[in-house]
Amino acid sequence: TQLLEQSPQFLSIQEGENLTVYCNSSSVFSSLQWYRQEPGEGPVLLVTVVTGGEVKKLKRLTFQFGDARKDSSLHITAAQPGDTGLYLCAAHTSGTYKYIFGTGTRLKVLA
Amino acid sequence: DVKVTQSSRYLVKRTGEKVFLECVQDMDHENMFWYRQDPGLGLRLIYFSYDVKMKEKGDIPEGYSVSREKKERFSLILESASTNQTSMYLCASRSRGAINEQYFGPGTRLTVT
Numbered sequence: 001t002q003l004l005e006q007s008p009q010f011l012s013i014q015e016g017e018n019l020t021v022y023c024n025s026s027s028v029f030s031s032l033q034w035y036r037q038e039p040g041e042g043p044v045l046l047v048t049v050v051t052g053g054e055v056k057k058l059k060r061l062t063f064q065f066g067d068a069r070k071d072s073s074l075h076i077t078a079a080q081p082g083d084t085g086l087y088l089c090a091a092h093t094s095g096t097y098k099y100i101f102g103t104g105t106r107l108k109v110l111a
Numbered sequence: 112d113v114k115v116t117q118s119s120r121y122l123v124k125r126t127g128e129k130v131f132l133e134c135v136q137d138m139d140h141e142n143m144f145w146y147r148q149d150p151g152l153g154l155r156l157i158y159f160s161y162d163v164k165m166k167e168k169g170d171i172p173e174g175y176s177v178s179r180e181k182k183e184r185f186s187l188i189l190e191s192a193s194t195n196q197t198s199m200y201l202c203a204s205r206s207r208g209a210i211n212e213q214y215f216g217p218g219t220r221l222t223v224t
Contacts, residue, residue: 042215
């Protein structure tokens with residue numbers, strides 16, 4: 001199974017700090033999703049980006065799709081303990097049914 | 112809101128048992144998926160269904176089968192459970208359309224002893 005490369009794999013930060021998670025590939029995709037998964041639960045969809053260069057904001061979370069649609073980033077401003085979880089990116093190519101999943105970034109925000 | 116439900120959150124089965132995992136979605140989605148998630152291996156696709164009674168093998172179909180008799184329901188069957196099938200099983204659904212968004216259920220943690 002192909003995987004998208006996510007970095008960092010693990011991140012432990014203090015409440016109030018900012019952070020950025022990256023999702024990289026050498027392939028071009030038609031859309032990319034970001035999910036957050038808590039222990040013992042299924043992934044919850046946060047956002048979908050489809051246009052190169054697109055930026056979407058969800059409260060303190062900012063998502064960007066690379067201009068060439070090969071990579072994406074997730075920036076969290078003033079992280080809170082409730083942001084703790086596993087962040088997954090998933091990319092899709094038009095005309096196929098398969099999604100390629102990232103390796104995941106496990107974030108822990110300490111109070 | 113899209114809702115995907117799975118029949119059990121936790122299951123413990125014995126080696127050799129036949130196991131049924133059920134998934135139901137309420138958004139009239141055409142496509143449904145079964146994945147397993149294991150530490151260090153990420154999400155791996157077991158089977159995919161693009162319509163009622165239609166299915167395709169994913170990356171790791173061995174030891175599994177599926178059934179989709181109704182549009183809203185997609186079942187995963189472990190014909191003869193083995194310990195290496197201990198895992199977190201995730202069902203997902205997706206609508207056809209310009210933007211393909213996949214929605215996951217809460218997962219079933221299966222332990223085979």
